[in-house]
Amino acid sequence: MVTTAALSSSFKPFSLIAEVTHRCPLHCLYCSNPLELQRTEQELTTADWVRVFEQAAQLGMLHVHLTGGEPLARKDLPQLIGAARAAGLYVNMITSGIGLSAERLATLVDAGLEHLQLSFQDIDEASANHIAGSRVHALKLALVPILKRFPLAFTVNLVVHRMNLDRLGAFIALAEELAPDRLEIAHVQYYGWALKNRSLLMPTQEQVDRSIPIVEAAKARLKGKIHLEAVFPDYYANFPKACVGGWGRQMMLIDPTGQAMPCHAAAVIPGLRFDSVREHDLAWLWRDSPAFNRFRGDGWMPETCLACPRKERDFGGCRCQAFLLTGDDEAIDPVCGFSPHHSLLQTLRAATPELLPVWRDSSVSRT
Amino acid sequence: MDLNATPRLAPGCRLHPTEPVLLVPEGTLNLAGPARDILTQLDGKQDVAAIVDQLLRQYAGAGRGELTGDVLNLLNRLEQRGLVRA
Numbered sequence: 001m002v003t004t005a006a007l008s009s010s011f012k013p014f015s016l017i018a019e020v021t022h023r024c025p026l027h028c029l030y031c032s033n034p035l036e037l038q039r040t041e042q043e044l045t046t047a048d049w050v051r052v053f054e055q056a057a058q059l060g061m062l063h064v065h066l067t068g069g070e071p072l073a074r075k076d077l078p079q080l081i082g083a084a085r086a087a088g089l090y091v092n093m094i095t096s097g098i099g100l101s102a103e104r105l106a107t108l109v110d111a112g113l114e115h116l117q118l119s120f121q122d123i124d125e126a127s128a129n130h131i132a133g134s135r136v137h138a139l140k141l142a143l144v145p146i147l148k149r150f151p152l153a154f155t156v157n158l159v160v161h162r163m164n165l166d167r168l169g170a171f172i173a174l175a176e177e178l179a180p181d182r183l184e185i186a187h188v189q190y191y192g193w194a195l196k197n198r199s200l201l202m203p204t205q206e207q208v209d210r211s212i213p214i215v216e217a218a219k220a221r222l223k224g225k226i227h228l229e230a231v232f233p234d235y236y237a238n239f240p241k242a243c244v245g246g247w248g249r250q251m252m253l254i255d256p257t258g259q260a261m262p263c264h265a266a267a268v269i270p271g272l273r274f275d276s277v278r279e280h281d282l283a284w285l286w287r288d289s290p291a292f293n294r295f296r297g298d299g300w301m302p303e304t305c306l307a308c309p310r311k312e313r314d315f316g317g318c319r320c321q322a323f324l325l326t327g328d329d330e331a332i333d334p335v336c337g338f339s340p341h342h343s344l345l346q347t348l349r350a351a352t353p354e355l356l357p358v359w360r361d362s363s364v365s366r367t
Numbered sequence: 368m369d370l371n372a373t374p375r376l377a378p379g380c381r382l383h384p385t386e387p388v389l390l391v392p393e394g395t396l397n398l399a400g401p402a403r404d405i406l407t408q409l410d411g412k413q414d415v416a417a418i419v420d421q422l423l424r425q426y427a428g429a430g431r432g433e434l435t436g437d438v439l440n441l442l443n444r445l446e447q448r449g450l451v452r453a
Contacts, residue, residue, distance in 0.1 A: 014395070062390060063395075090381075114379045114392075115393075152379055153377065153378050153379020153391075154378075181377065181378070181449050182392055182449070224446070224449075225449075226449070229393075
């Protein structure tokens with residue numbers, strides 16, 4: 001058994017996910033934000049974030065991913081980008097693009113923005129707007145030629161699920177027309193609002209099987225032109241993913257109020273308390289905070305995992321998923337074929353969708 | 368890419384100021400051996416032949432043929448990934 005004290009000093013974090021706000025003009029059915037969104041008045045100040053970025057770089061982190069919510073909802077975004085870049089971080093922004101004009105983008109690029117990720121919800125406007133819970137598809141399309149005028153890496157992210165996976169071929173063709181540097185095909189991960197809408201969103205096994213050769217063909221066709229990355233849903237696998245590269249091993253997420261978390265979904269795990277950047281520096285949060293040490297090493301693992309050589313590859317899979325599906329945060333990740341709950345996933349993907357979608361609550365976005 | 372190409376790093380790609388690392392969207396590439404010195408030369412104006420000349424001054428004793436092969440090999444691989452443009 002490896003002690004967490006020995007481990008916490010040996011892991012070096014690579015990237016910081018900065019959820020600078022939970023405010024967002026979109027209400028996507030698959031949003032991974034927590035159901036309890038953080039309110040505007042509790043958000044970290046500019047000075048807080050500047051300090052966080054400096055400490056992140058000192059800890060050896062290389063990338064910062066500005067996300068939310070919608071990062072553009074923060075008026076101090078140019079200062080945040082400037083501070084992150086000045087600290088030495090590579091600055092990526094994940095955005096809906098809503099509210100982004102050429103003038104505003106010029107300010108952000110001047111401040112140091114290096115990579116922008118724009119997601120699309122479907123090929124068809126009505127369906128895309130339905131999934132996003134707002135009329136944004138046409139605005140996103142109109143933004144692309146503006147983006148391309150700037151010296152910026154541009155990624156198109158296609159978020160796929162039961163409602164659009166059958167149109168994947170045409171969806172990829174749309175992305176190709178937008179001519180990004182990178183294309184990501186990302187299956188919905190079932191946390192937050194996506195979990196609430198799981199029965200609507202989770203593709204059938206047949207849909208997933210049909211999509212695989214489409215992705216492979218696109219990869220071959222686009223080689224040397226657009227770098228394509230596809231993330232498959234682990235609900236369909238027999239072994240779990242090394243979630244976030246392993247708990248407390250590679251990344252740190254700071255939520256809008258300053259709570260430091262090992263992943264997006266960690267707040268679902270009962271009894272886990274998150275310390276804040278308001279009271280502690282990032283080095284302490286990374287090395288010593290109880291939340292980051294909770295599932296480091298193998299001390300928490302069930303017997304089956306302890307004896308399994310794959311524990312060095314998947315580090316015990318996803319703790320949030322284990323809890324959400326079994327009610328036990330130390331259970332074997334049910335994606336694993338060795339889990340006594342593995343059959344649960346077969347039941348879930350065969351399920352008939354419930355009829356009513358739930359869009360994320362918009363009340364916090366009003367300020 | 369050939370000796371007349373004038374390569375540059377793609378938008379959103381840059382060398383880390385101190386570490387032997389190329390920062391790229393969603394990742395990092397560890398640069399082994401002379402890779403960092405090669406990429407430092409890319410400015411979109413200098414051609415590959417001039418880059419090789421420069422490296423030959425830096426690495427005294429290296430053979431031109433072998434070095435040219437190494438440079439083209441690295442640049443072509445990065446071009447395939449969309450990280451370098453000719």
